[in-house]
Amino acid sequence: MHLLSRFVAVATLASTALAGVMLAPTGAAATPAGAPTIQRPAGATQAPPVRVTITVAEDGSIRRSLSGFRPGATIFDIRSAGSGSVELLRLHDGYSLKELQGDFGGIFNGNLRKIRRVDRNVEFYGGTFVEKGEAPSFATRLDAGQYFLVNLDKGTWRTLRVTGKVQQRWMPVSHGPINMVGEHQFSEPKRMHHSGWMRSTNKTDEPHFVELAQVKESTTAAKVRHYFASGANGDPSWALPGHGGTLVIGAGHTVAWSYDVPRGKYFTMCFWPSDENGMPHAAMGMWRLAHLK
Numbered sequence: 001m002h003l004l005s006r007f008v009a010v011a012t013l014a015s016t017a018l019a020g021v022m023l024a025p026t027g028a029a030a031t032p033a034g035a036p037t038i039q040r041p042a043g044a045t046q047a048p049p050v051r052v053t054i055t056v057a058e059d060g061s062i063r064r065s066l067s068g069f070r071p072g073a074t075i076f077d078i079r080s081a082g083s084g085s086v087e088l089l090r091l092h093d094g095y096s097l098k099e100l101q102g103d104f105g106g107i108f109n110g111n112l113r114k115i116r117r118v119d120r121n122v123e124f125y126g127g128t129f130v131e132k133g134e135a136p137s138f139a140t141r142l143d144a145g146q147y148f149l150v151n152l153d154k155g156t157w158r159t160l161r162v163t164g165k166v167q168q169r170w171m172p173v174s175h176g177p178i179n180m181v182g183e184h185q186f187s188e189p190k191r192m193h194h195s196g197w198m199r200s201t202n203k204t205d206e207p208h209f210v211e212l213a214q215v216k217e218s219t220t221a222a223k224v225r226h227y228f229a230s231g232a233n234g235d236p237s238w239a240l241p242g243h244g245g246t247l248v249i250g251a252g253h254t255v256a257w258s259y260d261v262p263r264g265k266y267f268t269m270c271f272w273p274s275d276e277n278g279m280p281h282a283a284m285g286m287w288r289l290a291h292l293k
Helices: 002-020 097-109 112-121 221-229
Strands: 050-056 062-064 072-080 084-091 122-130 137-142 145-151 156-162 179-181 185-187 195-201 208-215 239-249 254-260 264-269 287-292
Touching: 050 084, 062 145, 062 156, 072 084, 072 122, 084 239, 097 112, 112 122, 122 137, 122 254, 179 195, 195 239, 221 287, 239 254, 239 264
Parallel strands: 050 072
Antiparallel strands: 050 062, 072 137, 084 122, 084 145, 122 239, 137 254, 145 156, 179 185, 195 254, 208 239, 208 264, 264 287
């Protein structure tokens, strides 16, 4: 699967790259042309969301068009001259980026102590993989505090300071939802739009992420179960190139994310490791098959 192989690779990179974490040069940019269209909810009287452009340079450094703003709904438009994996996160008091660096690589090796420490000390607000020429966006509501935009591929980061009184701002109209619920489960419609904005709320007590991976129409639940039972090594024969999704969403948070994928059958999954046994959530049954029309 596209996200499985890349996300685990990114975790390995981040465990070393964050050790020498770099500040990107400062800079500002207007909302870029080609950014996903947003639609105001019917009857909304609130202010529109703040829109922040995040530019990932070829060397992996990050620029953001705004470094600070009031709390409320915020959209992040990602642009990249190369590839990147941009996650928005916030650290609890007493936990540092250096400690996150020490823990992050171990969470995909089943280290329960590190998994639980990351789950307990990091608030995740979504993010996205980006390839050169792609222009994904994601949106979430932010409270006052200091946030980090981290390029997990390179270990570069920028801070955001959200201060002042909460401003009531609307979130973009979205499809779905694809929610995380119960014990390692997704709740989603069996048929969804193939493009637009998707909404995901984490209604559990663990972090999760959402990967939409296109599969052949002949793919069945039995084939998916066999894939995991056999070790989930490499891409299965029924995998296709189409993909979308959001990076990690922490417990209690909602993220809207833009996507534009081919129509067809998709496999929704989460490979974040369980705080119970270290297994990827998908191997514990956190996956679903659905059609995008």
